[in-house]
Each structure stands twice: as structure tokens, then as C-alpha cells.
Amino acid sequence: MNINQELLSFYAYKKLIKRKEAPEILADCEKRRIGVRDYMLARELITETSELPARAAYYAMPSVEVDMLDIDESLFKRFSYDFMKKHKLIPVCRDQNGVTLIATAKPLDCHAMSALAAEITGRMDFVLVPAVQIDRYIDSVSATESTTNALSDLNSEKTDKLIQALGGESTAASDNDVINNPAVRLVDSIIKEAIPFRASDIHIEPFEYKVKVRYRVDGDLQQRAEFPIEAYSAISARLKIMSGLNIAERRVPQDGRINMTIGGKEYDFRVSTLPTVFGEKFVIRILDKTSFQFTRADLGFTEEENRLVDKMLAHPHGIILLTGPTGCGKSTTLYSFLKEVNTPSVNIVTVEDPVEYSMQGINQTQVNNKANMTFAAALRSILRQDPDIIMIGEIRDEETAEIAVRSAITGHIVFSTLHTNDAPGAIVRLEDMKVKDYLVADALVGVIAQRLVKKLCPACKKRGRTNAREMELLGLSEPASIARPQGCQFCAGTGYKGRVAVHELMYMNEKMRGAVLVEKNLENLRKLAIENGMTPLFSSCRALVLNGTTSLQELMNLNVD
Numbered sequence: 410m411n412i413n414q415e416l417l418s419f420y421a422y423k424k425l426i427k428r429k430e431a432p433e434i435l436a437d438c439e440k441r442r443i444g445v446r447d448y449m450l451a452r453e454l455i456t457e458t459s460e461l462p463a464r465a466a467y468y469a470m471p472s473v474e475v476d477m478l479d480i481d482e483s484l485f486k487r488f489s490y491d492f493m494k495k496h497k498l499i500p501v502c503r504d505q506n507g508v509t510l511i512a513t514a515k516p517l518d519c520h521a522m523s524a525l526a527a528e529i530t531g532r533m534d535f536v537l538v539p540a541v542q543i544d545r546y547i548d549s550v551s552a553t554e555s556t557t558n559a560l561s562d563l564n565s566e567k568t569d570k571l572i573q574a575l576g577g578e579s580t581a582a583s584d585n586d587v588i589n590n591p592a593v594r595l596v597d598s599i600i601k602e603a604i605p606f607r608a609s610d611i612h613i614e615p616f617e618y619k620v621k622v623r624y625r626v627d628g629d630l631q632q633r634a635e636f637p638i639e640a641y642s643a644i645s646a647r648l649k650i651m652s653g654l655n656i657a658e659r660r661v662p663q664d665g666r667i668n669m670t671i672g673g674k675e676y677d678f679r680v681s682t683l684p685t686v687f688g689e690k691f692v693i694r695i696l697d698k699t700s701f702q703f704t705r706a707d708l709g710f711t712e713e714e715n716r717l718v719d720k721m722l723a724h725p726h727g728i729i730l731l732t733g734p735t736g737c738g739k740s741t742t743l744y745s746f747l748k749e750v751n752t753p754s755v756n757i758v759t760v761e762d763p764v765e766y767s768m769q770g771i772n773q774t775q776v777n778n779k780a781n782m783t784f785a786a787a788l789r790s791i792l793r794q795d796p797d798i799i800m801i802g803e804i805r806d807e808e809t810a811e812i813a814v815r816s817a818i819t820g821h822i823v824f825s826t827l828h829t830n831d832a833p834g835a836i837v838r839l840e841d842m843k844v845k846d847y848l849v850a851d852a853l854v855g856v857i858a859q860r861l862v863k864k865l866c867p868a869c870k871k872r873g874r875t876n877a878r879e880m881e882l883l884g885l886s887e888p889a890s891i892a893r894p895q896g897c898q899f900c901a902g903t904g905y906k907g908r909v910a911v912h913e914l915m916y917m918n919e920k921m922r923g924a925v926l927v928e929k930n931l932e933n934l935r936k937l938a939i940e941n942g943m944t945p946l947f948s949s950c951r952a953l954v955l956n957g958t959t960s961l962q963e964l965m966n967l968n969v970d
Contacts, residue, residue, distance in 0.1 A: 412444075412445075413435060413438055413439070413444060413445045414435060416444075416445045416446060416467070417431050417434060417435055417445050418431070419463065419466075419467050420445070420449070420455070420460075420463060423462075423463035423466065425449075425454075425455055425459070425460060425463055426449070426454060426455075434448065434449070434454075446460075453704075457514075457539035457540060457541050457542075458474070458539050458542075461474070461537065461538075461539055464537060465537045468516050468537060470516060470535060470536065470537050471536050471537065472536065472537040472538065473512075473536050473537075473538060474538065474539065474542060475499070475512060475538050475539070475542035475543060475545070475546050476542070476868075476899045476906070477867075477868055477899060478499075478501050478512060478536075478538075479501075479502065479898070480499060480500075480501050480502070480546075481500070481501065481502040481503065484500045484501070484502065484503060484509070485499065485500060485550075487500065487528060488500060488528070490547050490550075490551055492524070493543070493547055494543070494544055494547055496513075496515060496518050496520070496521035496524070497513060497514035497515045497518070497540045497543050497544075498511055498512065498513040498514070498515070498518075498521055498525070498543065499511070499512045499513075499538075499543055499546065499547070500512075500525075500529070501536075503531075507530075507531040507532070508531065508532045508533070508534055509529050509531060509532070509533045509534070510533075510534050510535075510536060511525065511533050511534070511535050511536070512535075512536050512537075512538045512543065513535050513536070513537065513538065514537070514538055514539060514540035514543055515540070516535060516537060544672060545604075545605040546605070548601075548604065548605040548671075548672055549602065549605035549606060552598055552601045552602030552604075552605060553602060555594065555597075555598035555601070555602070556595065556598040556599060556602050556633075556634060558594075559591050559592075559594040559595035559598050560591075560595060560634060560636055562591035562594070590643075591640075592640060592643035592644050592646075592647050593647055595636070595644065596644060596647045596648055596651070599611065599613070599622055599633070599634070600667070600669065600678065600693065601669075601671055602633070603624055603693075603695060604671050604672065604676070604695070606624055606626060606633075607626055607627070608624035608625055608626050608695060609625050609626070609694070609695055609736075610624070610625040610692060610693065610694050610695065611623075611624060611625075611691075611692070611693040611695070612624075612625070612630065612690070612691070612692055613644070613648070613690065613691040613692075613693075614685075614690050615638060615641050615685065615687040615688035615689070615690065616638070616687055617638070617687055618637070618638055619635045619636065619637060619638055620635065620636050620637070620638055620640070620641050620644065620688075621634075621635055622634040622635070622636075627863050627903075627905060627906070627907060627908050628736070628861060628863065628908060629863075629903070631901065638687065638688075641688055645688065645689055645691070648680065648691055649663075649665070649682075651667045651680075652665030652666055652667050652678070652680035653665045653666070654680070654682065659684060659688075659689055660684055661684065662681065662682055662683050662684065663681075663682045664679070664680065664681050664682075665679075665680045666678060666679050666680060667680060667693075674697060675697075676695060676696065676697055677696040677697075678693050678694070678695055678696070679693065679694040679696065679763065680692075680693050681693075681694075696765050696766070697766075704745060705718065705745060705749075708738070708741065708742055708745060708909075708910050709909040709910040709911065709912070710910075710912065711949075713944075714912055714914055714944075717855070717914045717916050717942075718746075718857075718914070720855075720916060721854050721855040721916065722746065722749065722750060724822065724854045725820075725822070726817060726818070726819075726820045726821055726822055727817050727818075727822065727823070727852055727853065727854035728813060728814060728816075728817035728822075728823040728824075728825065728852050728853055728854060729746070729822070729823070729824050729825075729854050729855055729856075729857070730804075730824075730825055730826065730827055730835050730853070730855075730856045730857070731743055731824075731825070731826045731827075731856075731857050731858075731859060732826065732827045732828070732829040732830075732831070732832060732834065732835050732856060732857070732858045732859070733826075733828075733829075733858055733859040733860055734828065734860075735828070736861075737859050737860050737861050737910075738859060738861050738910050739826040739859060740761075740765055740802065740826065742857070742859060742910070743800060743824050743825075743826065744765075744766055744768065746824060747759070747768065747771060747798070747800055747824065748768065750798060750822070751768065751770050751771060753770070755797040755798055756772070756794070756795055756796050756797050756798070757770070757771045757772065757796070757797065757798040757799075757800070758771075758772045758773075758774065758791045758794055758796045758798075758799055758800075759771060759772070759773045759774060759799070759800040759801075759802070760774045760775075760776065760784055760787040760788060760791060760799075760800070760801055760802060761773060761774070761775060761776065761800070761802035762775065762776035762784070762802050762803070763775055763776070772794070774787050774791070776802070783809075784801060784802070784803070784804075784805060784806075784809040785806070785808040785809045785812060788801065788809065788812045788813065788816070789812065792812075792816060796821060797821065797822065798821065798822045798823075798824070799813075799816055799821055799822070799823045799824070800823075800824040800825070801813055801823065801824070801825040801826075802825070802826065803825065803826050803827070803828075804825050804826070804827055804839075804842070806842070807842045807843045807844075810839055810842040810843075810844050811842075811843070811844060813825055814839070814844050814848050814849065814852045815848070815852075817852035817853075817854075818848065818851050818852045823852075827839075829858070830858075831858045831913060831935065831945075831946065832856040832857065832858040832913045832914065832915035832938065832943065833856070833915060833931060833934040833935045833938050834858075834931060835853075835856040835858075835915075836849060836853070836856075836925055836934060837929075837931050837934070839853075840929075846925055846926050847926060849925050850917075850922040850923075850925040850926055851922075853917050853922075853925075854916075854917055855914065855915060855916045855917055856914075856915045856917075857912055857913070857914050857915075858912065858913035858915075858946060859910050859911070859912055859913075860910065860911050860946055860950070860967055861908045861909070861910055861911075862908060862909060862910075862911055862950055862953065862959045862963040862964075862966075862967070863905035863907070863908050863959060863960075863963055864905060864906060864907045864908060864909050864958055864959055865892050865893075865894055865904065865905060865906075865957065865958065865959060865960055866894070866895075866896075866897060866899060866900035866903070866904055866905055866906040867906065868897050868899040868900070868906075869894075869895040869896060869897035869899070869900065869904065870892040870893065870894060870895060870904070870957065871892065871893055871895050872890050872891065872892050872893075872957065873890065873891070873893060874888045874889070874890060875888050875889050875890075875891055879891070879961055882961060882964075882965070883951060883954065883955070883961070883964075884951075889955060890957075891954055891955060891957065891960075891961060892957035892958075892960065893960060893961075894960050894962075904960075905960075909953070909958060909959070911946055911949040911950045911953065911967075912946070912949055913943060913944065913945055913946040913949065914943060914944070915938045915943045916941075916942070916943075918941060920937070920941055921937065921938065921941055924937050946967060947964070947967060950963070950964045950967055951964060
């Protein structure tokens with residue numbers, strides 16, 4: 410048995426794949442002359458995190474995620490970043506017995522072991538970690554250093570010299586002057602640092618005496634840096650140059666974009682400016698255009714919810730809606746559905762504002778209001794492109810709603826989003842948009858309401874029995890064990906790490922279709938949906954509180970009944 414067969418058998422044993430899939434995978438690997446692990450990662454059959462326990466068992470060594478390690482800075486600094494990234498290792502710490510712990514993603518790298526032995530005396534122990542987390546940690550340290558150094562240099566520069574170096578008043582500055590300018594380095598490092606910090610947005614905000622930089626991480630803004638307001642003209646000029654904005658215009662909002670490759674990945678940064686009392690505020694939305702590996706399991710769908718989603722996706726035509734507030738992950742969930750139904754036998758066309766992820770095999774169209782390319786205009790053209798599946802980024806107006814619903818009842822599968830508080834609210838919202846109730850009843854396949862809640866940090870969350878007030882809020886008659894946030898170095902003292910989606914699925918069976926025609930009261934529609942099997946958002950999140958995934962505070966923050 411060769412290494413490919415052995416590893417594939419082990420993955421099947423660990424239930425990462427089904428045994429019946431193994432021969433096909435092996436044949437494809439041999440045809441392409443690629444290793445089983447590389448093939449499965451490329452095909453997104455596994456991720457480095459999901460395979461970690463199985464891979465650790467295969468090598469008979471312990472495993473951990475990098476965020477859980479307390480890394481000794483002095484030991485870490487003994488090795489170059491390039492060396493650690495090349496060999497996928499991080500020296501973690503040295504105990505009182507002189508044993509050095511090394512985190513590695515390549516346990517069979519003999520060259521790395523030799524290099525370590527030349528630098529580190531005594532015994533070494535190894536722990537397996539995902540390679541992507543090693544890169545992310547090193548990138549975060551490097552970016553933090555770069556930001557700190559640029560801030561230090563910026564504080565010693567005068568504003569007029571900064572602007573001249575950027576070409577604001579003089580063109581005498583050389584390319585090297587611009588590249589090495591503190592303002593240029595600061596802007597670049599702020600943007601690059603946001604990636605390993607898992608930020609979704611960057612806020613750069615001028616105030617009377619200082620400028621604040623904040624990252625939005627897991628839905629919350631976290632302050633990252635401050636610098637004097639005197640340097641803001643140079644920072645603003647650099648951002649506008651990068652994003653193609655008008656440097657001279659400061660009175661009206663502007664929108665631009667920056668494309669950068671960071672760590673081998675292409676990122677799209679959407680830049681928005683807003684004039685304020687003390688200057689223009691910048692908000693930069695971060696989009697990874699090349700990496701979309703979310704599955705339903707990653708997004709938090711339960712087994713019961715997956716069964717309902719399977720029924721929705723199996724419909725030959727109709728409209729499936731995602732609802733919820735801005736930033737709740739509706740588009741991400743829609744993309745995961747598109748990924749499932751994307752086969753060579755179907756023609757999928759999308760109209761989005763903007764296109765957030767590029768997906769192979771899907772025709773993606775971007776709204777351009779200046780060119781009169783609205784959702785409605787794009788939809789009318791799309792219907793002449795012989796589509797099987799249509800994805801509309803958002804139903805915003807009556808015309809788009811009508812075209813979407815009529816497309817659904819004429820043989821197309823339509824995916825879209827709406828801004829409503831819950832799933833039954835989508836019915837009322839469509840009718841408010843002048844869509845006839847009989848068309849809604851005929852076209853609508855199902856509605857999924859979604860929210861994002863923060864996950865408790867696995868390193869510091871602490872379980873305890875519920876008190877009387879908590880039992881009342883959770884609707885419990887007896888005390889139960891729930892987890893509470895504490896705060897540690899791994900979660901930056903917040904008590905939370907990452908987010909997970911909670912869902913409310915309303916499947917349109919015959920009873921619900923009949924109710925749409927006669928019932929116009931939202932509360933009555935909601936009661937009927939619950940009677941027909943819909944689990945409310947509150948109940949879905951309550952289950953996550955009871956199993957220790959999230960906190961009671963996050964349940965209270967849902968603002969749903």
C-alpha cells in the first residue's frame with residue numbers, strides 16, 4: 410500500500426470522507442499526479458483545521474490551534490520570518506527542564522529539524538498545528554511591527570514634507586521617497602495588518618487632535634492605533650491615491666477600491682469616505698475574492714435545518730430568500746448554496762452590488778447605477794441569457810421584486826435577500842412591494858432568517874450553573890450548566906472568538922401557501938409557521954447557549970421575540 414492509499418484509508422477511518430469515495434479520489438490523484446492531502450485540500454473536501462485531529466493521530470503527535478499557544482517572544486525572534494514561513498514552524502516556549510516546544514505543520518521536514526538543532530540546544534518536543542495559522546500568526550506579528558515603526562516615524566515627520574513626498578505639492582520626490590515615506594508605510598501596514606486579525610472593516614476616523622484606527626473583528630470595533638491629526642493630510646492623500654479617488658475633493662462622499670495581493674491571496678478593499686467636522690472619515694470593507702470555502706456545516710446549519718434546506722434546493726423552480734439585517738452573513742449563505750448547485754449542467758447567473766466572491770463556473774454581473782445597470786435592468790437582460798438559476802444580491806424595489814417572483818414561477822430557481830426581522834416577515838414585505846399574494850404563494854419555496862452570534866473563546870470560557878434570573882430568561886424549570894465569557898490573551902480579553910450563524914427556516918408547505926392568500930397579519934403568519942415546524946431564531950440561539958457555544962448575553966442581543 411503506497412502513502413496515498415494509506416492516508417486515504419486513514420481519512421476514511423476517521424470519517425473525513427466516505428469509504429465509497431476513496432477509489433474515485435485515489436484514481437483522480439494518480440491521474441493528476443498529486444498527493445491525496447493536497448488534492449483533498451484543493452477540492453475543499455477537508456480544511457487544515459477540520460483534518461487536524463485526524464492528521465495528528467496519523468503522526469501520533471499532539472495537536473493544537475496556534476491561537477491557543479502562549480508563544481515566547483524572545484524565542485520567536487531568534488528565527489527569521491522567512492525561515493518559519495518556509496518550513497511552517499514556530500518555536501513556542503522552553504520549560505524549566507530545558508525542553509523546547511515547537512509548533513509545526515510539516516513534521517517530516519528534515520531540513521527544518523537540522524536547522525532547529527543547530528540553533529536550539531537540548532530536547533525538542535513537537536505539536537501539530539495548521540499551516541495556514543502559522544502564516545497568519547507570523548503575518549500578524551510582522552504587520553504589527555510595521556505599523557508600530559511607521560507610527561513612530563510618522564510622529565517625527567512634518568506634515569508639509571509628507572504631502573510633498575506624496576506628490577501633493579511637489580513632484581520632486583523619487584519613487585523610493587514615496588515607498589519609504591512613513592505615511593505610505595503606515596497606510597500599507599494598517600491594511601495588511603487587518604488580514605491576520607480577521608477584520609471585516611477598517612475605520613480611520615479624524616478627531617480634533619488625533620486620528621483613530623479601528624478594526625471590526627467578530628462584529629465589534631476594536632481600537633488598533635492613534636496618530637496626530639497633523640499627519641492626516643498625508644494619510645488621506647495616500648488612501649485616495651491608492652483607491653483612485655479625487656484628492657482635491659473633500660466636501661462630498663466618495664467611493665473607490667483597492668486591489669492588493671497579500672500572502673498570495675487577492676483582496677478587494679472597498680473604500681468609502683464621509684466628510685466630518687475634522688476631516689474625511691474612511692471606512693474600508695475587506696473582501697477576499699479568491700477564497701470561499703464555507704459549507705453549511707461551517708455556517709452553523711443543524712441536521713434538521715439541513716434537511717429543510719435540501720428540500721428547498723431540490724425544487725425545480727421557485728424563490729428562496731435570505732433575510733436579516735446588514736452584516737448578518739446573508740450573502741455568504743447564498744454563495745454556499747450556489748456552490749452546492751453549481752454543476753456543468755446548469756447555467757447560473759448573478760446580479761450583485763458588488764460582486765463579493767468570484768466563483769468558477771458562475772456568470773457574475775455587477776450593478777452599475779451610473780450606467781443605468783440597476784438590479785431590474787440587469788434581471789431583464791439575464792432572462793434572455795437562458796438561465797437555470799438566478800441569484801439577485803438584494804430585492805430593493807417593486808420592479809426587482811416583481812421580476813424576481815415572475816422569474817421564479819416561469820421555471821427558474823431564484824436566490825435573493827431581503828431586509829426583514831424574521832422569516833414570515835418576508836411574505837408581508839413582498840406584498841408591501843405590490844407583489845400579488847397569489848404570486849407570492851406560488852413562487853416562494855422557503856425563507857431563511859439569519860443572525861450572527863459570537864462564539865465563546867474555547868480557551869477561557871467557564872461553565873457554571875444557571876441562577877434564577879438566567880433560568881427565567883432561558884425558560885428553564887431546573888438549573889442547567891451554561892458557559893460564560895471570561896477573557897484571555899487568545900481572545901484579546903473579549904471572551905469571544907469567531908462567530909456562528911443562527912437560523913429560522915420557514916418552508917412553504919401547502920398550509921403556509923394557503924395562509925398567504927388569506928392571512929395578512931404578521932403575528933398570525935408567524936404562529937402558523939411555528940405550528941408547521943419553524944424553529945424561531947430565539948430557540949435556535951437558546952440551543953447554542955445550552956450547549957456552550959455562545960453566551961446568554963448574545964441571546965439577549967438578538968432583539969427577537
